[in-house]
Amino acid sequence: MQNEILDTQTLYLLAESAMKQYEPQYQGTLKLLCQSENATFVIYTSHSKYALRIHRPNYHSKENINSELLWLEALNNEGISVPEPIANQNNEYVLTLCCAPNIERHAVLFHWVQGDMPTTDVDPQAFKQLGSITAQLHQHSKMWKRPEQFNRIVWNHETMIGSEGHWGNWASVNSLTATDKMVIQETVSQIGHQLNQLDKSPQYYGLIHADLRLTNLLLKNNQVGVIDFDDCGLSWFMHDLAAALSFNEHLPNAPEWVDQWLNGYEKNAHISQLEYALIPSFIMQRRIQMLAWTGSHAYTEMTKSLGNEWVNETIRLCKQYLKSDNAMPLGAA
Template identity: 45%
Template structure:
């Protein structure tokens, strides 16, 4: 991980391309990307994102920003990239380790990250907003050169998994491996039968978990489109449960989300039926992520029984009991 002094140096390099005089940089988070809050003496505030090296290329980031512009044009409250003095929204900086780092400056968005104490009714609003996002995605003509990653079994839990191999997660033994392999074989078969027609599969946020929402009064704003890509539309609901799939409020969260979604779009029986497979696939993807991030505070916060709880969810799904009473 790059040291804080080097990150601040990169941030100042990026800000040189903007008319933000005497800007102060406050490091907010170091996760997949590095986020700074940028304050100026006139009271203006921005968020600067330093991308992790080697994950997205410039064309992928440009595609994300193009989609954000299109979503904002529909009235959705999503991040607003800010152009520099040269008119460009993406800066490419020479990293201290020799790897280039891309940077994007965004207008500041107000709100607080919700916790699991969130009123389940708030998921109704999230479902409504997600339906609006999907409606735009289904009709939007993507610009030439548009490119984003696809979130499918091969890239989520298979040999080309972008977040690591679940087999390498802490504590995964032969019995756990057999159970997860069995589940993934069934999931792959279900998703193959479900298919990828355009009314089921398209451009989605792909990471709409609680940490990527900002709530302010009656407003819910979607942030961090860094992993937006091509996947099943119901994947956005599966992702909304990330890290909390066994929480006792999950059935209520899902019911409220579906009710909100139904105010703008129909949810078919086939979509309801595929949802448990998407939820357990996402959980296994997150298990892989814990292996590549095992020394982080976030993984420590999941508790020593994270794997055991994941395996319990796998068994529940295999018995047909996961999300049995929703919809």
């Protein structure tokens, strides 16, 4: 179980106990900003504001979270605008909070990253910026020597869309018919076959953000900030392109978004011909990964808002992918 089971009142009590562990300058008024996977609070002080993240249960260990913070520190040192963690009065960056004998949560406080969040309604040029900053992250990932104690989640074919995937099993989605499941299973097999062409050499595979969508991009003047590294882990670099389209692969503008992302990426890094050829498989893999997520998050407002039509569009994209040799699963019908 990776979903938060605590009620809002208990989360506020945890946030209060966390805040009290920091220097007085970081203590102020708490407000719950969002509760999706993790619970994120804003702390308002007289001079600034900060983001307090309380982690979901049974997803990341303290070692995993510390590893995320090590990458953030390295990125900040290179001048890339990402969240900067704050140590508590005991010089700890990852707090462990207890609210009952068998209930504990990890928490991290971050400096606030300034900027406005773009949406899919904006000019497709936003995807060009997204591709550009993603390439910078990948370049850093390829050059950075990870510390010995570094340990992050692995995103591969099995952990994304296998029956024991990190975000659930796509076959658990209630609205899928037997025919739908056959189509998806054939798609899963085809994706696996295609991606077997890529090995795990540093050219193709390394540390990535893994959820770098427009909702995790902040724009301010000419500065681009990247937030929410909670899912960062080891995977193929082109998974970040697929993640950029999350939930929206079926929309009319999706082909142009991909083109813009690729244009932005190529300004800072190179994509091999093999990776280009496998982009359809990465996109389809991500779509099915998000389908699995909706199955394990059927109670959430996000899943309810998608409705059965989104599932139907997923089946259509699977058929589009299968009908010709690795066809691009993008765009409206």
